[in-house]
Amino acid sequence: MDNIEELMKQVPELVAVYGLKIILALVIFFVGKYFSGVAKKITERLLNNRKVDKTVSTFVANMAWAVVFTFTVIATLGQVGIQTASLVAVLGAAGLAVGLALQGSLSNFAAGVLLVMFRPCRVGDYIEAGGVAGIVDEITIFATRLKSPDNKVITVPNSSIMNGSIVNYSMMDKRRLDLTIGVSYDADIRKTKQLLCDILESNDKVLKDPAYTVGLAALGDSSVNFVVRPWVNAADYWPTHFELMEQIKLALDENGIGIPYPQMDVHIKEMPAK
Incomplete structure (x- = not known):
């Protein structure tokens, strides 16, 4: 008490x-x-x-x-x-x-901060990085989410992106198409070159500036190879690619210019009788 x-x-x-x-x-x-x-x-x-x-x-x-x-x-x-x-x-x-x-997570976090600070890629860009390619859908603190052209979702750790090369296909407003067209050795070279130039001139998606390039690149094993390099707006890259390939094939067929394929000639010699 x-x-x-x-x-x-x-x-x-x-x-x-x-x-x-x-x-x-x-x-x-x-x-x-x-x-x-x-x-x-x-x-x-x-x-x-x-x-x-x-x-x-x-x-x-x-x-x-x-x-x-x-x-x-x-x-x-x-x-x-x-x-x-x-x-x-x-x-x-x-x-x-x-x-x-959590060293790995902290590394991804630091890489994520660098990604959004230096902006080598942004949401909506098509890139190749970390061994994969796709459209950047979201950049989070620890990982970057990409969407592949066939609509797959690819999640890549930020450190994998920052520790390697980043190829950004969307950053510039213009891109160059690199096409290789092989024709037969029997084809008229001057006529073929002029035909390719006419196709590029007639396509409204091909830019006038910078100017396109058409030249004889190589005398291959089975074909004479031309390089066709027009400049297009980045958004028109694939539509123009498909259009030009179709137009070139149709034009070559109409003008009788062959597109060879690899061939192998086999000569069999008769063995002498004993």
């Missing part, structure tokens, strides 16, 4: 001492939480104004919120009387352990 009475006598003193600390801790917590949201909104707005990719702006804004909120929690615990120095040390050790365990 004496202990209980003594404890009851200390209650007002405890409330006076720790009640104020708890109230201040709650104030720190809610004010810090509010400013965490403010920091997130301001960071996201600043990055969006600088036209930073939405993926990066959202991630960095969330990181800003997490940093401010973490300091808020530490300050709240310190106000209550909990020793935060040891807590910070534990969190640091845990962060190091998690970082070592």
